[in-house]
Amino acid sequence: MAAAxxxxxxxxxxxxxxxxxxxxxTIDAVQLPETTDARTLARMRRWCGPAGVAQPPARVAxxxxxxxxxxxxxxxxxxxxxxxxDGVPPFQQRVYELARAIPPGQVRTYGELARELGEPRxxxxxxxxxxxxxxxxxxxCHRILAAHGGSGGFSAEGGTRTKLRMLEIEGAPLGxxxxxxxx
Numbered sequence: 001m002a003a004a005x006x007x008x009x010x011x012x013x014x015x016x017x018x019x020x021x022x023x024x025x026t027i028d029a030v031q032l033p034e035t036t037d038a039r040t041l042a043r044m045r046r047w048c049g050p051a052g053v054a055q056p057p058a059r060v061a062x063x064x065x066x067x068x069x070x071x072x073x074x075x076x077x078x079x080x081x082x083x084x085x086d087g088v089p090p091f092q093q094r095v096y097e098l099a100r101a102i103p104p105g106q107v108r109t110y111g112e113l114a115r116e117l118g119e120p121r122x123x124x125x126x127x128x129x130x131x132x133x134x135x136x137x138x139x140x141c142h143r144i145l146a147a148h149g150g151s152g153g154f155s156a157e158g159g160t161r162t163k164l165r166m167l168e169i170e171g172a173p174l175g176x177x178x179x180x181x182x183x
Contacts, residue, residue: 004028006054007044009037010064012071014165016040019067020048025059026082029134030067032162047134063138070137073169075104078138088134095129096139105170107143123147142166 007020007029015033018040022028028051031044045051056064063081070076079100085093098113110123110130117126130141142163 004048004051006056007041007048007051008053008056009040010068012068013073013169014071014162017067017071018044019056019060019064020044020051021056021060022084025057026084027060027063027135027138028084030136030138032136067137070104071166071169073171075170077101077103081138083135083138091125092129092132095126096133096135099130099133099139099141099144102140102143104140104143105172107145107167107172109145109147111147113144137166143170143172 004020005023007018009016009018012033016037017033018029018031020028020030029044029047031040031047034040034043041053063078066076066078066081070078077100083096085096088096094117095113098116102108110126111120113126114120114122119125126144130139130144133139133141136142
């Protein structure tokens with residue numbers, strides 16, 4: 001990824017998220033909340049480098065507002081938000097674009113994404129790519145589940161509990177046959 005022009009934290013319904021951007025307003029990284037602001041910034045900077053905290057330009061502020069709305073339950077696929085894929089391996093880019101195509105409130109499995117990629121044996125690789133996602137929730141890795149509706153993993157603070165909370169906010173099917181904390 002290119003060096004970020006700036007970054008900041010912003011409040012959401014699930015805690016303080018982080019966002020980093022390039023000079024042209026392209027999103028360089030997004031970070032779900034960690035236990036402290038310092039940890040959120042540190043984890044985000046693994047993706048965007050040592051970006052300084054700055055006031056976001058209008059284009060980035062608009063993306064932040066959309067993330068806030070998404071995390072309150074508004075339905076926005078955010079497909080038009082430009083992401084900096086510089087340095088992101090091609091396989092991961094393909095996984096991220098497929099994940100972005102999953103509408104809010106819907107889910108897929110790692111295996112389904114692998115089949116959609118034309119690589120039906122790549123479910124584990126899909127999971128690894130999503131575990132390295134530098135753009136959550138714009139790339140909605142929380143919408144991808146394990147086989148048979150199990151929750152699967154989640155690398156954000158709070159792990160599976162955070163994943164299920166995000167799915168619940170979106171109104172995803174979490175009934176008796178849906179994912180649970182102990183899948």
